Amino acid sequence: MLTARPLPLHGRFFVTGTDTEVGKTWVCSQWLQRARAAGQPARGFKPVAAGADVEVAPGQWRNSDALALQQAAGNVLAYDSVNPVLLPAPLSPHLAAAAIGRTVTVAQLQQHLAGHLAVTEGLTLVEGAGGWRVPLNDSETLADLARVLALPVVLVVRLQLGCINHALLTAEAIAADGLILAGWVANQMPGTAMAASADNIATLRARLPAPQWHW
Structure with a gap:
């Protein structure tokens, strides 16, 4: 069983989840x-966000997750740098893009992030959308973006019934894509409780091929 470790405060990571x-x-x-x-x-990035849910000025919309990353990083980057692709509908990215006649590709997102990821100082996080295999278009998924970026992956596991299966399958998919699972974070959502949460975390520690990271 791997021991838990504090979250590193420097490095570059791709952050995914067991689900949306x-x-x-x-x-x-x-x-x-x-x-x-x-x-x-x-620096925090949300390359593609589906759901324009915050109106910051008349007719000017933003995504609340991307805004949270921008603010948490101290507003050092403009919104369009944090979130280059904002899709209006809160759907899977491929459906949200199709709804407005748009195609979003891995190459587009990679090109946008290239300069930002050249900066190696401090902490840089690239947050995916939903889970590992969320479709981006007819042939690509967000996992393809993670693969071309070649960043270590951090997995956020929501503590709920089924999380062991979801976490293990996601870890297998990450490995199959040739990427390193650097660590995982167990997250208890506000207002929820999981029976035997400590036992479930112990099982994840024993079975996931990466250490648990904590605050």
């Missing part, structure tokens, strides 16, 4: 804030 709504953005935001508090530069 598992708390990826909350984990990333807390992580970025802690890096800044320790004096480290921090």
Whole structure:
């Protein structure tokens, strides 16, 4: 069984989840804030966000997750740098893009991130959308973006019934794509409780091929 370790406050990571709504953005935001508090530069990116749910000015929309990352990093980057692709509908990215007659590709997102990822100082987080295999278009998924970026992966596991299966399958998929699972974070969503949560975490520690990371 691998021992738990504190979250590193420097490095570049791709953050994925066992599903959608598992708390990826909350984990990333807390992580970025802690890096800044320790004096480290921090940058958070949401390359594609589906759901324009915050109107910051008349007719000017943003995604709440991307805004949270921007603010947690100290607003050092413009919104369009944090979130280059904002799709209006809260759907899987391939469906949200199709709804407005748009195609989003891995190459587009990679090109946008290239300059930002050349910066090696401090902490840089690239947050995916939903789980590992979320479709981006007819032939590519967000996993393909993670693969071309070649960043170590951090898995956010929402503590709920079924999380062991979801976490193990995701870890297998990450390995099959040739990427390193650097660590995982167990996240208890506010207002929820999981029976035998400590036992489930112990099982994950024993079976996942990476250490648990904690605050």
